[in-house]
Amino acid sequence: MQTSTSSTSGLPDDLAVAVLIPCYNEATAIAKVVADFRAALPRARIYVYDNNSSDGTVAAAHDAGAVVRTETLQGKGHVVRRMFADVEADLFVLVDGDDTYDAAVAPEMLRLMLDRQLDMVTGARVSEAAAAYRRGHRLGNMVLTGLVRRIFGNRVSDMLSGYRVFSRRFVKSFPALADGFETETEFTVHALELKMPIGEVVTAYRGRPPGSTSKLRTYADGIRILRSIVLLVKEERPLQFFALIGGVLLLAGFGVGLPVVVEFLRTGLVLRLPTAVLATGVVLLSFLAFVCGLVLDTVTHGRREMRRLAYLAIPGVAALL
Numbered sequence: 001m002q003t004s005t006s007s008t009s010g011l012p013d014d015l016a017v018a019v020l021i022p023c024y025n026e027a028t029a030i031a032k033v034v035a036d037f038r039a040a041l042p043r044a045r046i047y048v049y050d051n052n053s054s055d056g057t058v059a060a061a062h063d064a065g066a067v068v069r070t071e072t073l074q075g076k077g078h079v080v081r082r083m084f085a086d087v088e089a090d091l092f093v094l095v096d097g098d099d100t101y102d103a104a105v106a107p108e109m110l111r112l113m114l115d116r117q118l119d120m121v122t123g124a125r126v127s128e129a130a131a132a133y134r135r136g137h138r139l140g141n142m143v144l145t146g147l148v149r150r151i152f153g154n155r156v157s158d159m160l161s162g163y164r165v166f167s168r169r170f171v172k173s174f175p176a177l178a179d180g181f182e183t184e185t186e187f188t189v190h191a192l193e194l195k196m197p198i199g200e201v202v203t204a205y206r207g208r209p210p211g212s213t214s215k216l217r218t219y220a221d222g223i224r225i226l227r228s229i230v231l232l233v234k235e236e237r238p239l240q241f242f243a244l245i246g247g248v249l250l251l252a253g254f255g256v257g258l259p260v261v262v263e264f265l266r267t268g269l270v271l272r273l274p275t276a277v278l279a280t281g282v283v284l285l286s287f288l289a290f291v292c293g294l295v296l297d298t299v300t301h302g303r304r305e306m307r308r309l310a311y312l313a314i315p316g317v318a319a320l321l
Contacts, residue, residue, distance in 0.1 A: 011110055015320065017044040018089035019106075021066070021097045022079040027056040029099035029209050034064035036103035037095070041110075047087055048097065049079050057097075077178035077186075084171045090320050092171050096162040098208050105203040109165040112199050117317045119170040119196040120187065122156065123163030125205035140222045144229065148185065151233055152192040156200070159188045160225070163203060170196065173311040181221045182228035189232050193304065194311055238300055242293030249286035253279050 011017070019037045023030055034046055048061035048068050062068045071082040080094070091110055095101050101123060109121045145159040164187065166174075173194075178186045191198050234241045257279025260272055270276050 011041075011043075011107060011114070012320075013043065015043075016088075016090040017041055017093065017110065018087045018091075019044050019046040019093045019095065020080075020083045020087060021046065021048045021061075021095055022051060022076055022083065023048055023053060023057050023061065023097035024051040025053045025055045025057060026097040027053070027060045030057055030066075030097045031060045031064040032209070033095070033097050033099050033103070034061060034066045036099075037093070037106065038065065040103040040106045041093070044093070045089070047083065049083050051075070051079050073179075075179040077176065077180050077183040080178075080183050081176035084174060084176055090168055091317075092166045092168070094162070094164045094166065100206055100208060101163040102204045102206075105163075105201060106165070109201045112201060113165055113167065113317060114321065116199060117197065117321075118199045119167045119317070120191045120198045121165040122158060122161050122198070122200045123203040124158040124200045125161055125163075126202050127205040144185070144222070144225055147226075147229055148188060148192075151229075151237065152189055155192060155198060156188050158200070160184045167317050169311060169314040169316045172314050173307065175307075178228060180224060182225050185225055185228050185232070189236065193236055194308055196311075236300060236304075238296035239293040242289045242296065246286040246289035246293065249282050249289060253282035253286060256282060 019041060021030070021033060021037075026033075030048060034048065037044065037046055046066045048057075048066040050058050050061070050068060050070050052070075052072060052074055058068055058070075069082075069086070071079045073082075083094075084092075091113065093106050093110070095103075095106075105123060109123065112118065113121050141158065141160045145156060148159050149156060160181075162184065170191070174187070174190055176183070176186070190196075256275060260270060260276045260279060263272070264270055
């Protein structure tokens with residue numbers, strides 16, 4: 001099938017693209033974000049989902065021409081869950097409403113998705129302004145991204161980017177269980193676990209406009225993201241997770257019990273009975289952890305098969321061409 005192409009963006013005219021913008025108190029920036037994406041993707045429908053803003057974000061987004069909706073459960077993860085459930089489109093652009101990302105890169109991200117038939121394209125951030133991408137945030141992103149790359153697969157370079165393009169297949173198969181900023185981690189792990197085709201496009205990352213303040217709490221949200229990674233490892237890699245716990249318990253049991261065994265071999269007596277009982281209990285717990293890992297690994301394999309089938313039940317990007 002041959003489709004006409006828009007001269008503005010280089011994308012097929014009959015392609016339904018939705019721009020999804022989660023917002024919380026972004027009245028100073030949201031109108032420009034909507035205008036920039038309207039210019040970059042003239043045929044896209046732009047949705048602003050407000051998350052209990054108190055500064056006029058809703059009015060500014062409405063005046064800028066966006067479709068404005070509300071999610072009352074506080075947290076970016078809740079907003080993403082609502083957006084993915086409500087909005088219907090062929091391709092989805094997700095971007096923060098703080099005017100830190102370059103809307104002009106969106107057509108390139110969409111073209112990459114169509115050309116390579118991908119399910120997720122991430123805007124990998126590059127910034128030369130220290131205030132835009134603070135050293136603490138940059139270091140935290142490197143550490144957390146490196147941890148995910150090590151465990152789940154070395155195919156991402158900026159796990160915490162808020163600028164993404166998704167296929168319909170990704171959006172409608174994404175479980176969206178996170179509450180807050182951990183949702184970006186969930187995006188990445190979901191794609192890596194289902195072996196989805198993914199890509200990245202380098203994009204400029206600039207500072208917020210005057211009057212706009214970051215909602216990211218460096219340490220608190222960093223700890224929440226780290227906790228989310230640990231929980232995802234438990235859910236997606238239970239054998240490795242519980243094997244690690246079992247290994248630590250086994251070493252602890254040997255460390256506590258070895259002197260008792262040496263003393264028994266030397267004297268034929270167990271003079272420290274409580275220590276011997278403790279060591280035995282710790283070793284038994286280690287074997288129990290290994291067994292739990294084996295059982296849960298089988299369960300996880302079945303869950304992964306079901307998610308893969310749900311993902312394949314939705315037409316992919318190739319069906320759009």
